[in-house]
Amino acid sequence: MIASVRGEVLEIALDHTVIEAGGIGYRLNATPSTLATLTRGAEIRLYTAMIVREDSQTLFGFADTESRDLFGLLQTVSGVGPRLAMAVLAVLEPESLRKALAESNVAALTRVPGIGKRGAERMVVELRDKVNLIPVQDGPPGSSPVLTPVREQVVEALTGLSFPLKQAEQAVDTVLADQPAADTATALRAALSLLGKNR
Numbered sequence: 166m167i168a169s170v171r172g173e174v175l176e177i178a179l180d181h182t183v184i185e186a187g188g189i190g191y192r193l194n195a196t197p198s199t200l201a202t203l204t205r206g207a208e209i210r211l212y213t214a215m216i217v218r219e220d221s222q223t224l225f226g227f228a229d230t231e232s233r234d235l236f237g238l239l240q241t242v243s244g245v246g247p248r249l250a251m252a253v254l255a256v257l258e259p260e261s262l263r264k265a266l267a268e269s270n271v272a273a274l275t276r277v278p279g280i281g282k283r284g285a286e287r288m289v290v291e292l293r294d295k296v297n298l299i300p301v302q303d304g305p306p307g308s309s310p311v312l313t314p315v316r317e318q319v320v321e322a323l324t325g326l327s328f329p330l331k332q333a334e335q336a337v338d339t340v341l342a343d344q345p346a347a348d349t350a351t352a353l354r355a356a357l358s359l360l361g362k363n364r
Contacts, residue, residue, distance in 0.1 A: 167191075167224060171210040174203050179322050182226065184209065193226030194247075196255045197322065198350035202228055216247050225251065231259050234299045242291050244284060252326065253277050255350075256357045259301070265289075266296045276361035278326050316341060319352045328360060336360050 170193065172186030181194045182203055193211055203209055211226035212233045225247060227233040232254060239250035256277045257265060265273035266289055274285035316337050323333035336356040341347060344355065 167213050167215050169210055169212045170224070170226065172208065174205050174207055174209055177203050177205055179318055180325060182211075184211065184226075191224055193224045194251065195226040196232075196251060196350070197318075197353045198255070198258065199226060199228045199232070201348055201350045214247075223247065231299060231301060235259055235262060235296070238292060238295060238299060239288070241295075242284075242288050245288070249277075249279050252279055255322075256354055263296050263301075266292050269293065276358050278328070278357060278361070315347065315349050315352050318349045319356055322349075322353055323356060323360070326357075332360065 170184050170186050170191050172184045172191075174182060175185050175190055176183035177200055179197075179200075181192055182200060183190045183192050185191075193213060195211070199211070211228065212230050213227070214225045214233050214236055216223045216225065225233075225236060227236065236247075236250050236254060239245050239253055240247065245253075253262065253274075257273065261273065264270070269289045271282060271285040271289065274280055274288055275282055280288070319337045319340075320330070320333045323336065324330055328336075333356070336359045337352065339359060340352050340355040344351065347355065
């Protein structure tokens with residue numbers, strides 16, 4: 166099991182990064198908030214979870230062990246796989262996720278694309294007590310956000326989550342009109358929240 170990868174950031178994409186460690190480039194799927202802390206050419210350590218399937222081996226990267234542990238915990242819920250667990254962490258920061266589960270806030274959880282009311286209720290029942298067993302941890306100090314064309318990145322991320330292009334563009338334009346200085350992670354969360362309300 167690969168628990169972390171430390172090395173130079175070779176590539177930063179919408180849903181993954183490539184980090185070279187020991188002469189090997191590792192592709193790590195990551196949330197927008199994690200990707201926003203990376204700078205191409207800088208040395209970084211990401212904590213990882215490795216999912217092995219019959220036809221694939223996938224690495225998921227996280228800025229801290231708390232997010233990685235929550236990612237694993239989410240997948241203990243029936244019907245929640247790695248992709249849906251990443252979507253949850255893309256919409257809800259660890260603190261918000263803990264709060265939503267502790268307060269049985271089904272509405273917050275259903276803002277995540279792919280989670281309906283029944284799925285959110287199941288998550289609350291199964292994780293409400295377990296989530297407090299995961300230690301709270303701050304992200305690495307001195308992280309510098311990457312400057313990127315926010316609108317283009319967020320629209321592409323939303324279409325990757327199966328939202329229609331026009332709907333995605335409208336949501337992102339609405340968010341950026343309200344928050345012109347929003348970074349990619351903030352804009353994506355706000356757009357997902359907006360699209361969740363309009364479903």
